[in-house]
Amino acid sequence: MSYVLGIDLGGQSCKGAIVSDAGEIIARREHPTDNVNGEKILQSIMKVINDLAADAKDKGIEVAAVGIGSPGPLDPHQGVIVATPNLKFERNYPLREKLVGLTGLSVVLENDANVAAYGEAWIGGGRGKKVVVALTLGTGIGGGVIIGDKIFNGAYGLGAELGHIMVEPDGRACNAGHQGCFEAHANAKAIIDWGQELVGPEIENPKQVQERAEAGHAGAILVWNRVGIYLGRALGALIDIFNPDVIVISGKIAKAWKLFEPKMMEEIALRAFSDLAAQAEIRPAVLGEDAGIIGAARLALNAQL
Ligand SMILES: [Zn+2]
Known part of the structure; x- marks a missing residue:
């Protein structure tokens, strides 16, 4: 069985979980989104990721990748937040590159509405x-x-x-x-x-x-x-x-x-x-x-x- 992190980034809070390849939620974490600028939002996401990484370590689970849903418009191919009215990212913020640098994991970025649809399509x-x-x-x-x-x-x-x-x-x-x-x-x-x-x-x-x-x-x-x-x-x-x-x-x-x-x-x-x-x-x-x-x-x- 393999495990990954699923992150749901919103203007109010950043929620995340360790999820198995069967779609089972193993552990959850949440932090308020410090919606001030790209760097602060990045720190909010990293708090959730670091907490989940600690949970994974406690459970002896290895996590291989991170998926993140964010309000758009964003470019999922480049991993860039183009501009979103709900979050105070600077224009064309390279969120995926930043997260890869900080975590050393594969990171996938996609529009939050598409991500929620994908979840429902998978096991909903x-x-x-x-x-x-x-x-x-x-x-x-x-x-x-x-x-x-x-x-x-x-x-x-x-x-x-x-x-x-x-x-x-x-x-x-x-x-x-x-x-x-x-x-x-x-x-x-x-x-x-x-x-x-x-x-x-x-x-x-x-x-x-x-x-x-x-x-x-x-x-x-x-x-x-x-x-x-x-x-x-x-x-x-x-x-x-x-x-x-x-x-x-x-x-x-x-x-x-x-x-x-x-x-x-x-x-x-x-x-x-x-x-x-x-x-x-x-x-x-x-x-x-x-x-x-x-x-x-x-x-x-x-x-x-
Ligand atoms: Zn319209």
């Missing part, structure tokens, strides 16, 4: 499937496409920005300044804004809109109907392009599944080829917060072979 909701589309619905909408056990990320590693599929030409603007993106129509902010409009000014988070809808509030139900329609538009496009055998949906907003599912399925039926829609199973993710760590570990296992 997409296990054993050929083409896995995974979406995370939260503050933003991230996603990834796994084709035949490989991450599809485009010619330069920047592809699969699934949250930016256009679902409403004259719709809301996303953080990147594009109009009508899926992300801007099914993320937490959209649900809060519509909740304030259709339920009341007291709405502060999607969970409240969920609770009100579950209690039968007509306005709150309308919010989730809207979310379902936009989800259905995006999924319809993804189904027609990729002919996935499974679409896995994770994130806090996915907890309102029963509320958005009917409209989502109706909209998919309107937008996608019926044969392809029937072939795409749509299901909730199973790994939760661990998807990033597990996917990063799988990348490290591949790098080791």
Whole structure:
């Protein structure tokens, strides 16, 4: 059995684990991300790696490689963080080279959304499937496409920005300044804004809109109907392009599944080829917060072979 480190780097914290080649988590560590500059973020990552290295030593385990998922845009081929609004790396920060220098191990870097999709495809909701589309619905909408056990990320590693599929030409603007993106129509902010409009000014988070809808509030139900329609538009496009055998949906907003599912399925039926829609199973993710760590570990296992 071989072991690697899977690291999930976020703006708030850096999480990591020793993971076996069966996808089993052996030990976990976490440190707050000192999100000041590249050097400080690097130190936060190294704290997690050093703690895990000590855990590995205690257990008599040898670790051969490190996989790391980070917010992008980043260049996975060069191992460089190009620029990310969520982390204060200097532009074109050579994260992989720095980590290789400090650890002496093979290091693989990939976009966090792709990494989480890869984790779900390996031992989560997409296990054993050929083409896995995974979406995370939260503050933003991230996603990834796994084709035949490989991450599809485009010619330069920047592809699969699934949250930016256009679902409403004259719709809301996303953080990147594009109009009508899926992300801007099914993320937490959209649900809060519509909740304030259709339920009341007291709405502060999607969970409240969920609770009100579950209690039968007509306005709150309308919010989730809207979310379902936009989800259905995006999924319809993804189904027609990729002919996935499974679409896995994770994130806090996915907890309102029963509320958005009917409209989502109706909209998919309107937008996608019926044969392809029937072939795409749509299901909730199973790994939760661990998807990033597990996917990063799988990348490290591949790098080791
Ligand atoms: Zn966008």
